[in-house]
Amino acid sequence: MTVRRDLKQLAEAGELRVVHGGASLPHGTLRTADFSSRAQHEREAKRRIARQATELVRPAATIAVDAGTTVFELVAALPDTFRGCVITHSVPVLQHMLHLPAARVIGLGGELLADSQALVGALTVQALTGLRAEVVFLGVAAVNERGLYVATDLERPTKLALMEAADRVVLLADHSKFSGSAPVRLAPLDAVDVLVTDAVLPAPAAEAAERAGVAVRIGEPAP
Template sequence: MGESARPRAANARRAEIIRLLQIHGFQSVAQLADLLEVSDMTVRRDLHKLSAAGELRVVHGGASLPHGTLRTADFTSRGAQAREAKRRMARRAVELVEPGATVAVDAGTTTFEVAAALPSSFDGCVISHSVPVLQHALSLSAAQVIGLGGELLAASQAFIGQQTIDALAGLYADILFLGAAAVRSSGTFVATDLERPTKQALVSSANRVVLMADHSKFEVAAPVRLGPLDRIDVLVTDRPLEAGTARAFASAGVEVLTTDSD
C-alpha cells in the first residue's frame, strides 16, 4: 500500500510545482521544500524529472517555466512583499465569486493573487488589462478570457488609456477586484493620474466592486484620488482596521472582510 501511494504522491507534488511556477514564474528550492513540506533533496529530484520531461527549466537556486514569464523582476519583487497575507486575502476574495461569473481583475500584485486563486475548473469569464493576469489565465482552460488592449504601462504591467477604456464600454462584470496604492477614510488613491481613468472605467463596468488592500495600504500616501469609499462594496484586507477607518468604511456602507485577527 505504501509503495503504490508513492507514485501518486510524487505526481501530485510535481503537479503542484508546475502550478506554483505558472503563478509566480520562479520558485526557489527552499520555497518549494517549505510549501510542499519535503526535503530539499526531494524537491531537486522532482525538478530534474520535470526538467527532463521539458516541463520546466532548472536554474540557479530553483526552477522557472521553460517559456519564461511576462512578469518583470519589479513586479515579482513587489509580489513577494507580504505574499502570504495576499494569498490569504485572495482565497477569501475568491469565495465571493459565483459559478460562471464574469470577473474583472485590476492590475497589481494583490489583485493578481485573486486571479491565481481562481480554481483551474473556473468556467466563467475573466476580463483584465493586466499582462500577468492574462498570462495566468492561459491555465484556466474552461474560462473565457477577454484582454483589454491599449498603451502598456511598464511599471504596473498593464494596458491603460483611451483604447482600454473604449474596450470596457461594451463590457459588464459581475464583480471587479480593484487595487489601490493607498487607502484613507476619504477614499482610495493611486500613484499616477495615468492609471486613474482606466481604473474608474473598470469600476463603472462592474456590478460589485471588491477592494483588495493589505494593511500597508492604510499606512502610506498616494497623490491621486481614485474615488470615495462609497464606490466600494467590499473591502478584503489582512488585519482589523483602525477604529476611525472602520467607522468611515461602515458609514460608506462597505462590507469589511478581514483574514487575520492579529
C-alpha cells in the same frame, strides 16, 4: 548652462523626456517598484486576502480584474474548474489565465506601463464599452477614511472605467495600504461595496467604512 546640459544627457540616456519648460519621465519609467518586486511584499497577506475574495466568485461568474499584485493573487487562487469570464488589462493575469482552460478571457488593449505590467489609456477605456461584469476586483496604492488613492493619473481612467463596468466593486487591500500614501485620489470610500483585507482596520478607516456602508471581510491564515 549646466542644467540644460544635464537634461540633455538624461534625455539621450532615455531617463526622461525634455518638454517645453522642463522635463518629464517617459511612460513606463515611473520610479515605483516593479511588479515582481511588489509581488513579494506582504505576500502571505495578499494570499490570505485572495483566499477570502474567491468566496465572492461564482464558478461561472463574469469578473473584471484590475492590475496589481494583490489582485493577481486572487486570480492565482481560482480553481482549475473556474469556467467564468475574466476581463482584464493586466498582462500577468492574462498570462496566468492560460492555465485555466475552462475560462473565457477578454483582454483589454492599451498602452503598456512597464512597471505595473498594465495596459492603460483611452484604448483600454474604449474596450470596456459594452462590457459588463458582476464584480470588479480592484487594487490601489493607498486607502484611508478619505478614499482610494493610486500612484499615477495614468492609471485612474482605466480603474474608474472598470468600476463603472461592474455591478459590485470589491477592493483588495492589505494592511500596509492603510498606513501608506499616494498622490492621486481615485474615488471616495463609498464607491466600494466590499473591502477584503488581512487585518482589523485602523479606527478612522473602520468608522468611515461603516458610515459608507462598506462590508469588510478579513482573510484568515491558511489552515
